[in-house]
Amino acid sequence: xxxxxxxxxxxxxxxxxxxxxxxxxxxxxxxxxxxxxxxxxxxxxxxxxxxxxxxxxxxxxxxxxxxxxxxxxxxxxxxxxxxxxxxxxxxxxxxxxxxxxxxxxxxxxxxxxxxxxxxxxxxxxxxxxxxxxxxxxxxxxxxxxxxxxxxxxxxxxxxxxxxxxxxxxxxxxxxxxxxxxxxxxxxxxxxxxxxxxxxxxxxxxxxxxxxxxxxxxxxxxxxxxxxxxxxxxxxxxxxxxxxxxxxxxxxxxxxxxxxxxxxxxxxxxxxxxxxxxxxxxxxxxxxxxxxxxxxxxxxxxxxxxxxxxxxxxxxxxxxxxxxxxxxxxxxxxxxxxxxxxxxxxxxxxxxxxxxxxxxxxxxxxxxxxxxxxxxxxxxxxxxxxxxxxxxxxxxxxxxxxxxxxxxxxxxxxxxxxxxxxxxxxxxxxxxxxxxxxxxxxxxxxxxxxxxxxxxxxxxxxxxxxxxxxxxxxxxxxxxxxxxxxxxxxxxxxxxxxxxxxxxxxxxxxxxxxxxxxxxxxxxxxxxxxxxxxxxxxxxxxxxxxxxxxxxxxxxxxxxxxxxxxxxxxxxxxxxxxxxxxxxxxxxxxxxxxxxxxxxxxxxxxxxxxxxxxxxxxxxxxxxxxxxxxxxxxxxxxxxxxxxxxxxxxxx
Amino acid sequence: xxxxxxxxxxxxxxxxxxxxxxxxxxxxxxxxxxxxxxxxxxxxxxxxxxxxxxxxxxxxxxxxxxxxxxxxxxxxxxxxxxxxxxxxxxxxxxxxxxxxxxxxxxxxxxxxxxxxxxxxxxxxxxxxxxxxxxxxxxxxxxxxxxxxxxxxxxxxxxxxxxxxxxxxxxxxxxxxxxxxxxxxxxxxxxxxxxxxxxxxxxxxxxxxxxxxxxxxxxxxxxxxxxxxxxxxxxxxxxxxxxxxxxxxxxxxxxxxxxxxxxx
Numbered sequence: 001x002x003x004x005x006x007x008x009x010x011x012x013x014x015x016x017x018x019x020x021x022x023x024x025x026x027x028x029x030x031x032x033x034x035x036x037x038x039x040x041x042x043x044x045x046x047x048x049x050x051x052x053x054x055x056x057x058x059x060x061x062x063x064x065x066x067x068x069x070x071x072x073x074x075x076x077x078x079x080x081x082x083x084x085x086x087x088x089x090x091x092x093x094x095x096x097x098x099x100x101x102x103x104x105x106x107x108x109x110x111x112x113x114x115x116x117x118x119x120x121x122x123x124x125x126x127x128x129x130x131x132x133x134x135x136x137x138x139x140x141x142x143x144x145x146x147x148x149x150x151x152x153x154x155x156x157x158x159x160x161x162x163x164x165x166x167x168x169x170x171x172x173x174x175x176x177x178x179x180x181x182x183x184x185x186x187x188x189x190x191x192x193x194x195x196x197x198x199x200x201x202x203x204x205x206x207x208x209x210x211x212x213x214x215x216x217x218x219x220x221x222x223x224x225x226x227x228x229x230x231x232x233x234x235x236x237x238x239x240x241x242x243x244x245x246x247x248x249x250x251x252x253x254x255x256x257x258x259x260x261x262x263x264x265x266x267x268x269x270x271x272x273x274x275x276x277x278x279x280x281x282x283x284x285x286x287x288x289x290x291x292x293x294x295x296x297x298x299x300x301x302x303x304x305x306x307x308x309x310x311x312x313x314x315x316x317x318x319x320x321x322x323x324x325x326x327x328x329x330x331x332x333x334x335x336x337x338x339x340x341x342x343x344x345x346x347x348x349x350x351x352x353x354x355x356x357x358x359x360x361x362x363x364x365x366x367x368x369x370x371x372x373x374x375x376x377x378x379x380x381x382x383x384x385x386x387x388x389x390x391x392x393x394x395x396x397x398x399x400x401x402x403x404x405x406x407x408x409x410x411x412x413x414x415x416x417x418x419x420x421x422x423x424x425x426x427x428x429x430x431x432x433x434x435x436x437x438x439x440x441x442x443x444x445x446x447x448x449x450x451x452x453x454x455x456x457x458x459x460x461x462x463x464x465x466x467x468x469x470x471x472x473x474x475x476x477x478x479x480x481x482x483x484x485x486x487x488x489x490x491x492x493x494x495x496x497x498x499x500x501x502x503x504x505x506x507x508x509x510x511x512x513x514x515x516x517x518x519x520x521x522x523x524x525x526x527x528x529x530x531x532x533x534x535x536x537x538x539x540x541x542x543x544x545x546x547x548x549x550x551x552x553x554x555x556x557x558x559x560x561x562x563x564x565x566x567x568x569x570x571x572x573x574x575x576x577x578x579x580x581x582x583x584x585x586x587x588x589x590x591x592x593x594x595x596x597x598x599x600x601x602x603x604x605x606x607x608x609x610x611x612x613x614x615x616x617x618x619x620x621x622x623x624x625x626x627x628x629x630x631x632x633x634x635x636x637x638x639x640x641x642x643x644x645x646x647x648x649x650x651x
Numbered sequence: 652x653x654x655x656x657x658x659x660x661x662x663x664x665x666x667x668x669x670x671x672x673x674x675x676x677x678x679x680x681x682x683x684x685x686x687x688x689x690x691x692x693x694x695x696x697x698x699x700x701x702x703x704x705x706x707x708x709x710x711x712x713x714x715x716x717x718x719x720x721x722x723x724x725x726x727x728x729x730x731x732x733x734x735x736x737x738x739x740x741x742x743x744x745x746x747x748x749x750x751x752x753x754x755x756x757x758x759x760x761x762x763x764x765x766x767x768x769x770x771x772x773x774x775x776x777x778x779x780x781x782x783x784x785x786x787x788x789x790x791x792x793x794x795x796x797x798x799x800x801x802x803x804x805x806x807x808x809x810x811x812x813x814x815x816x817x818x819x820x821x822x823x824x825x826x827x828x829x830x831x832x833x834x835x836x837x838x839x840x841x842x843x844x845x846x847x848x849x850x851x852x853x854x855x856x857x858x859x860x861x862x863x864x865x866x867x868x869x870x871x872x873x874x875x876x877x878x879x880x881x882x883x884x885x886x887x888x889x890x891x892x893x894x895x896x897x898x899x900x901x902x903x904x905x906x907x908x909x910x911x912x913x914x
Contacts, residue, residue, distance in 0.1 A: 033790060033793035033794075034805060144797075262803035263803045
């Protein structure tokens with residue numbers, strides 16, 4: 001590290017550098033009045049300065065907290081730099097949170113000023129003001145609907161900027177002295193984790209954390225000021241903070257804010273980002289829509305599409321990763337790029353993408369490979385708020401659908417032997433939970449390793465594979481790691497399987513309940529002239545069992561690749577005679593399986609799975625689609641499936 | 652007589668004893684009512700009661716044989732719809748009347764027509780003031796697009812939009828003319844509950860934000876009672892009730908008309 005780098009240890013300093021070195025380079029864009037409005041790095045600096053001073057004029061002091069609520073807007077990103085420059089602590093909140101959640105965070109963080117986007121959020125904050133005595137001012141960005149608010153503590157963004165300008169004239173040296181006061185070890189932001197269990201926790205991230213995570217990831221992907229990112233994921237999510245603030249100020253690239261949530265896809269096309277992040281669901285939806293629209297295209301176009309997608313499947317990924325490919329395939333792929341892949345990516349807004357990430361949930365290997373075969377450098381990322389979303393990044397040359405890559409530069413990973421939990425040490429590792437030392441010491445052990453709560457394994461060549469939440473992972477009787485959700489997800493990637501439940505904790509082997517997807521299997525059966533009367537009838541067909549058996553055995557083959565999971569292959573399965581249903585309490589409303597209830601209700605079936613029986617009888621209550629209650633009576637076949645010996649990881 | 656400025660709470664439009672017949676059919680007989688500036692005024696009644704005819708009289712499309720209409724202190728004789736529009740009376744229609752092949756943006760832009768000053772020739776070469784003028788109008792239209800939250804369909808041909816959104820675009824076009832009095836003919840017909848709720852919010856917002864006086868025809872009683880300041884009830888061309896929603900709800904004649912009794 002050079003001495004110059006040492007000086008750039010906080011965001012205000014980085015922004016000041018950007019304003020000096022690249023004053024006219026676009027930093028933030030937003031679409032307003034149908035036109036993209038651009039703010040340069042100099043604008044960012046000037047506005048942060050005015051806003052920061054305006055808030056000081058309103059009484060903001062060093063170490064006070066400033067809350068930010070709203071969708072991605074340049075003006076809201078400047079609240080981060082403005083607060084940090086005057087020594088205050090920015091706290092972004094999820095805008096769609098209900099009033100109680102917002103109240104909890106505002107109260108816990110003791111926010112003094114709340115900066116919000118529009119009237120809706122002003123109302124939300126006003127409704128909880130009584131419970132949050134620390135709040136002194138509410139600043140709103142959007143003027144619309146605000147004419148009737150005459151409370152003296154509700155101020156418009158423009159008003160505060162004006163206060164800042166006046167303050168700056170009176171005290172011209174104040175800002176320059178303030179903005180360089182902070183050190184790398186000071187707390188930069190407080191990010192609340194959404195907290196699936198209990199109250200949200202405030203994660204304290206220092207400048208060193210965020211700046212280093214940004215710097216290392218910028219270097220890893222060689223991002224520069226010419227890059228463009230679309231900023232549409234919540235500002236309170238650490239990933240967005242990393243991409244749209246930390247990396248942007250580090251590399252000086254532009255952050256583009258869509259007009260609103262509905263225009264994201266249009267804006268994506270217009271901006272053509274070079275750097276993009278989306279959760280798996282978005283990629284999956286895009287693929288489905290693409291396939292539906294292709295069905296409507298003319299016969300020639302359909303033929304062309306399917307032919308060249310075939311070519312891409314064969315050699316696209318290899319070409320992307322720079323592996324040897326025959327000349328003929330290379331030419332065909334070039335041709336396909338001209339006719340199909342290029343226009344397709346252009347329609348999706350992916351033409352200029354150099355790096356795209358996905359994270360947060362497992363992505364079907366087929367979907368993942370599809371995008372990569374089109375030449376889209378889609379990679380997986382692993383991290384959490386406590387690590388500034390920076391633990392693992394896949395390497396351009398070695399991207400696999402089922403791992404999240406090797407530890408990123410500067411990060412170390414260890415798998416806890418007893419629990420199988422992933423532990424990490426990294427430059428982004430958080431300082432602690434705000435006002436909660438107990439939780440901090442639980443999350444970080446005495447040697448400095450941070451617990452992730454995720455169970456994972458290291459593949460034999462050093463890539464991390466996340467398999468489940470650590471608390472859900474069990475062990476078979478012989479001690480083999482058993483991660484039910486991991487196996488179930490693999491099963492669910494097959495279109496024929498809509499739901500799966502694996503059993504095996506403290507048992508000899510793994511066995512599975514399968515739910516068939518009525519639409520997919522029904523279609524398949526019709527095309528083969530297999531007649532059926534009901535879901536139950538279809539689910540019991542030998543032909544269907546044979547199909548599902550193939551899927552199960554494919555999963556077993558995949559499991560066999562990793563030595564640690566090879567022992568947890570599915571040895572027996574059955575197809576449930578009814579679809580698991582939230583109305584029967586078998587699934588949660590968000591469609592997660594309720595293992596305990598399923599285990600109780602289908603107890604005879606589980607017993608049969610772990611015996612030699614080939615048929616089992618079940619009686620159970622069920623709710624029909626029209627809401628009537630009834631009794632399910634069925635004989636269910638139990639099938640055996642082939643398991644495979646473990647092999648070394650294919651590298 | 653010339654037009655006067657009308658302050659909120661004063662009478663903006665006064666209808667006196669008007670009657671309208673088509674041959675032997677009497678559509679409206681001797682109806683009088685007024686609309687105050689800044690209020691949301693509803694006209695309700697069973698099918699064929701003369702509601703739409705009333706709106707047509709107000710914006711000059713029909714000419715009543717008898718009675719007078721006074722708008723902003725000016726009693727008008729025979730008036731053409733475009734003159735009414737120029738005086739600040741805007742309207743939307745029962746069945747969507749948009750240019751189906753044109754985009755949302757262009758449709759709303761047509762609402763600015765009356766405000767455009769540049770000549771045909773300078774508009775054609777798009778030079779100087781014409782260019783500047785179009786930019787100002789576009790800016791106003793963008794404000795409306797933002798207001799009605801239809802950014803995502805800005806460039807979509809309206810023929811491809813679902814019905815509820817088409818209605819919203821039509822409201823946008825009416826707003827583009829900056830009307831002082833906005834006549835809405837069944838703005839929520841054929842909408843689902845969610846679309847209706849959105850539309851209610853927009854109507855109230857228009858009333859609040861732009862200060863536009865609104866006169867609407869609506870069948871959904873829940874909606875009418877919720878958003879209107881005053882309600883007039885027509886039946887067989889005659890006025891059978893007028894007042895604040897509670898009064899109208901309690902009016903026996905109105906109950907009979909709606910339940911089909913008394914005829």
